[in-house]
Amino acid sequence: MSKILVVAEVSAGKLKKTTHSAISFARMAGMPFDVLVVGHGVGAAVEELRAFGAGAVKVADDARFAHYVGEVFAPTVSAAASGYAVVAVTASSFGKDLAPRVAARLGAGFASDIAGVDASGGALSYKRPMYAGNAVASMQVTTSTQVVSARQSEFAAAAPSGGASPVEAVAAVDAPLAGRVEFVSFDEVKSARPELAEAKVVVSGGRSLKSAEGFKTVLEPLVDVMGAAMGASRAAVDAGYVPNDLQVGQTGKVVAPKLYIAVGISGAIQHIAGMKNSKVIVAINKDPEAPIFQLADYGLVADLYKAVPELTEAVKKIRAEG
Amino acid sequence: MKILVPLKRTADPDNANKIKIGAGGAKIETTGLEPKANPFDEYAVEASLRLLENGPTKARIAGDKLTIVSFGPKEAATNIRQALAMGGDDGLLFHADDESLDGDLVARALAKVVEQQKPDLVVLGKQAVDGDSNQVGQVLAELLQWPSATFAMSIELSADKKTVVVGREVDGGVIKLKLTLPAVITVDLRIVSSKSVVNHVTPATFAYPEGARFTPLPMIIKAKTKPIVEAPIASLGVDLALKSKYVSFALPPARKGGVKVKDVAELVQKLRTEAKVL
Ligand SMILES: Cc1cc2nc3c(=O)[nH]c(=O)nc-3n(C[C@H](O)[C@H](O)[C@H](O)COP(=O)(O)OP(=O)(O)OC[C@H]3O[C@@H](n4cnc5c(N)ncnc54)[C@H](O)[C@@H]3O)c2cc1C
Ligand SMILES: Cc1cc2nc3c(=O)[nH]c(=O)nc-3n(C[C@H](O)[C@H](O)[C@H](O)COP(=O)(O)OP(=O)(O)OC[C@H]3O[C@@H](n4cnc5c(N)ncnc54)[C@H](O)[C@@H]3O)c2cc1C
Numbered sequence: 001m002s003k004i005l006v007v008a009e010v011s012a013g014k015l016k017k018t019t020h021s022a023i024s025f026a027r028m029a030g031m032p033f034d035v036l037v038v039g040h041g042v043g044a045a046v047e048e049l050r051a052f053g054a055g056a057v058k059v060a061d062d063a064r065f066a067h068y069v070g071e072v073f074a075p076t077v078s079a080a081a082s083g084y085a086v087v088a089v090t091a092s093s094f095g096k097d098l099a100p101r102v103a104a105r106l107g108a109g110f111a112s113d114i115a116g117v118d119a120s121g122g123a124l125s126y127k128r129p130m131y132a133g134n135a136v137a138s139m140q141v142t143t144s145t146q147v148v149s150a151r152q153s154e155f156a157a158a159a160p161s162g163g164a165s166p167v168e169a170v171a172a173v174d175a176p177l178a179g180r181v182e183f184v185s186f187d188e189v190k191s192a193r194p195e196l197a198e199a200k201v202v203v204s205g206g207r208s209l210k211s212a213e214g215f216k217t218v219l220e221p222l223v224d225v226m227g228a229a230m231g232a233s234r235a236a237v238d239a240g241y242v243p244n245d246l247q248v249g250q251t252g253k254v255v256a257p258k259l260y261i262a263v264g265i266s267g268a269i270q271h272i273a274g275m276k277n278s279k280v281i282v283a284i285n286k287d288p289e290a291p292i293f294q295l296a297d298y299g300l301v302a303d304l305y306k307a308v309p310e311l312t313e314a315v316k317k318i319r320a321e322g
Numbered sequence: 323m324k325i326l327v328p329l330k331r332t333a334d335p336d337n338a339n340k341i342k343i344g345a346g347g348a349k350i351e352t353t354g355l356e357p358k359a360n361p362f363d364e365y366a367v368e369a370s371l372r373l374l375e376n377g378p379t380k381a382r383i384a385g386d387k388l389t390i391v392s393f394g395p396k397e398a399a400t401n402i403r404q405a406l407a408m409g410g411d412d413g414l415l416f417h418a419d420d421e422s423l424d425g426d427l428v429a430r431a432l433a434k435v436v437e438q439q440k441p442d443l444v445v446l447g448k449q450a451v452d453g454d455s456n457q458v459g460q461v462l463a464e465l466l467q468w469p470s471a472t473f474a475m476s477i478e479l480s481a482d483k484k485t486v487v488v489g490r491e492v493d494g495g496v497i498k499l500k501l502t503l504p505a506v507i508t509v510d511l512r513i514v515s516s517k518s519v520v521n522h523v524t525p526a527t528f529a530y531p532e533g534a535r536f537t538p539l540p541m542i543i544k545a546k547t548k549p550i551v552e553a554p555i556a557s558l559g560v561d562l563a564l565k566s567k568y569v570s571f572a573l574p575p576a577r578k579g580g581v582k583v584k585d586v587a588e589l590v591q592k593l594r595t596e597a598k599v600l
Binding site: 011067068069070071074092093094096097099100101103104105107108109110111112113125128129130131132133134135136137138139140141142143176177179180181182183184185186187188189201234237238243244245247250251258259268269270276279280282288293294295296297298299300301302307310311314315318 | 341452457458461472498585
């Protein structure tokens, strides 16, 4: 029976929510699946993963997996993938780095960053956005093993289905390249806010906020009163106003929250590619011709320095009223 | 030191919303869109030059070399030529079109080129902005069994040129990896920030202008005499079979703009009663 191997993502032993999207892919593909956890001190993550209806939760728990290094992970994942029809991971920075390596080692074809799967025709068929989401390809992988990375915003996080999948240990495989790549450091940006890709509301700011201080004093109060995740345009990230991983877009994060508020963002093609599937889009921009208005459900032509504090106050009042 | 930069010719990414679907869904048509070098590959060229030169004078380090390679139509020679005008030394163009390539084939063909050229470093873009696959660098690294670092926002070449420390843009922060050369690097947007590349030749006080460099006229003229060798991709002796098949293409569902609201009060009211998201 053909089966899917879902590769979980853990960070410092903790299960990352990205994993739930890869599980959701497996369920949609309509095939039985196992989950593979590679990491160190992943006991709790494994326990959590037993409740999703996997045939088995396979675990490679080893000190060498304390930090993700592609060269070190790929041999173990590839060995564990033997016999599976599909290897699936979510297209986070972890999945984007790992999946093509595993494909190369298995001699498998790779469907990258897919937005949909169709299992009705016998062979799996994938939808892939291309050209910054301006075309959607329908494609298939023709090798006997396939590797897939799934776009988190298009595969809603799977919920536990109960049960307790059996746990199986798998061996850590030696990585011949381990001696030539050394983990030096992880400079983590800590934030108490929801993760961009998981938030129900995203408030993003652009170049027009002018500084890190601008983000802090003007945008963040709105972000926090909305309980939102904060995003940004490339221009704001390049200028150093906010950390790199807040960039929304074709080459940053793709998000599809219930509500996306774009503040002082012009709406370049590359930005739109990362947020156009949001349910409701609000744009605040002082230029009535800004391209972002072409797709905003609600557009407000205004100076953000006036409109954003007003909006923040209005939302505060609503929240206070309950 | 020898660096190889693979560069893809892509349709003008700033106008990607003007592409059309042709032949009843069998083709993507980019007619009317100016073909440009994939921006990430331009950044790869910029980053490579910063590794190979003394920043303030742009004087190249003796014996170093930058080769540009592309798999594409004959016209891609123009895009290679632009990279040579930036400072590349020579080019290789293997004729192929997108329909007859997949990321796996590009990587296998690149592995052959690496065998012939013996670079110390292959610097690629993290993704081609047409296919948006983000795969070739990772596959190449596995095929070569070279250490690699994807999504680079900083590169520091050691003074003895034996190792690089690469800062990778990842979810939640920046990971630094130290690689022993030869190695593969794929670059992200921030690699063209003013101080993102360190080679211990350019003075630490020197700040590059942001972005890929402009090419002055004398460089453009000089590039005309730099060699570009062309050959069919089959001449590399790779199996041309693809591992994936693009069956059809479609436009995404169109999203219609909505209404303009006159002030914050109206916005709040609509978000509450109409959209029900507040
Ligand atoms: C290879 C490549 C990849 C890229 N990837 C991405 C990506 O993933 N994500 C991304 O976002 N971009 C990306 N870009 C960049 C993109 O092309 C745009 O340059 C960028 O999105 C512009 O950011 P912005 O809207 O903040 O700035 P601008 O385009 O400068 O827009 C600023 C806007 O703010 C408005 N404004 C100014 N002052 C005020 C005020 N007081 N009140 C209200 N409005 C105001 C202006 O009217 C304007 O519309 C990429 C580019 C390249 C080449
Ligand atoms: C009309 C059309 C039909 C297609 N049909 C198929 C198909 O049937 N099967 C299939 O699998 N794919 C198909 N593709 C996708 C595509 O041809 C390949 O995926 C592609 O050539 C490799 O690019 P990428 O987007 O995967 O590269 P990425 O992995 O996103 O690129 C990363 C880096 O690799 C390097 N690179 C990538 N391509 C080249 C190149 N050509 N020359 C030099 N360097 C390069 C660059 O440095 C680039 O920055 C089709 C594409 C189009 C537009």
